[in-house]
Amino acid sequence: MAPTGKTGRYRGSVKEFPNFTASQDAEALYNAMKGFGSDKEAILDLITSRNNKQRIEISQAYKSLYGKDLIADLKRELTGKFERLIVGLMRPLAYFDAKEIKDALQGIGTDEKCLIEILASRTNQQIHNLVEAYRDAYERELEADVLGDTSGHFKKMLVVLLQGTREEDDVVSEDLVEQDAKDLLEAGDLKWGTDEAQFIYILGNRSKQHLRLVFDEYLKISGKPIEDSIRGELSGDIEKLLLAVVKCIRSTPEYFAERLYKAMKGLGTKDNTLIRVMVSRSEIDMLDIREVFRTKYEKSLHSMIKDDTSGEYKKALLKLCGGDDE
Structure with a gap:
């Protein structure tokens, strides 16, 4: 079944080809x-x-x-x-993700940015499919490979995300919203040192809908957005991972619009990121990503790809983009 956006309409840029043989x-x-x-x-x-x-x-x-x-x-x-x-x-999306993660874990040094992008943005079902595909393709357990290749709180949060057990969106516990916001405040700004476990537990398990309310409440009681506290309290990969999780909870298309923009701005294009986002979102929310991109960067995704890439590679990316919003 094709994923649909809030309006129930399909938000991918690549559609089923008619009269297909x-x-x-x-x-x-x-x-x-x-x-x-x-x-x-x-x-x-x-x-x-x-x-x-x-x-x-x-x-x-x-x-x-x-x-x-x-x-x-x-x-x-x-x-x-x-x-x-x-x-x-x-490749089917789950196998594409599995291959990207395998490449990110292999070789000298880990590509943390790739791990963060995939595991922070996928739904429970996509995570379950990814774990299955990884097992099928490599006859290995993804969790074991992640454990072997990462460390500290970063590793703990990745393992939580790999469970794919985030509550579904209709789960909002009114009484817990305030409590979670207080717990996050006490785990960070009000504490000498940071209680990372609280951040990991709340940000890794609560539903998106619930967490959006928690973020509003947090702003109300602390006077600053949760992102500021994460930046102030944490550092390194765990900071980057939690910020990515928060961004995806607020708006997944906005998170990917930013990933695409950063992949193309400045010197040299980060092609692996560009390819990964264009492939993985083309049948999910590319139209939403394009809309956010246009508003946020005052330039269409189409025109940025056009200016930044060349040859057949450019033509293929533009087809996946599916249109110009200028």
Whole structure:
């Protein structure tokens, strides 16, 4: 089922392709990669105009028709950022997330920013799917790998998020709102040293709806937003993670608009972030992200991608963006 926004309308930029035939598309991709050199334009046009479910069906048809793995063939034919983007689109979202996290944990040093972005923003169901996909793809437990690669309060909060047990949105306990706000204040600003466990427990488990009320109450009793207290009380990765969680609770599209803007502004584009956000949100809330982006940065996401990227990579990103808001 396609996710819908508050209005019940689909808020993704990539839609189901009408009159879709998996075997026909598989054949078109096969022909685009046959012989010397490949027709990159044809590949990008086809893949970016099908939704994820249809792409999976194309992969299956490709294997049935040619006895070959479509992702392996695409990897062989394409290179660099364009290849990373197209291959990312071919995986189911849970497997895409699993691969991103595996890459973030592997090698020298951990890519904490990637872990934060994925685990702070996904719904309970997306987290459960991710844990399953990770187990299926790598025959390993994601929680064990995260435990082995991170430390301290950062590790504790990641493990809480990995449980995917946040209360659902209709769970708001009126009497607990005040209590939670007081507990957060006492765990931070009113305490000598910080009680991180309180922050982790409340921010990791309460429903989004509930927490928005807690943040309002916190502002009322402390005179400052919760973000200011987190910045003042904590540092390093746990600070970044809790701030990301708070941002996603306030507005997930705004969090991703900011991630995209930061990935492209200044010197050099952070392509991994750009690819990850464009792939993972194209069938969830890209239209909302675009709207926030336009308002917040007085520039459309489309025009920023256009100015900041090039070649087939740019064309594919613009298709995922799905339109210009200038």
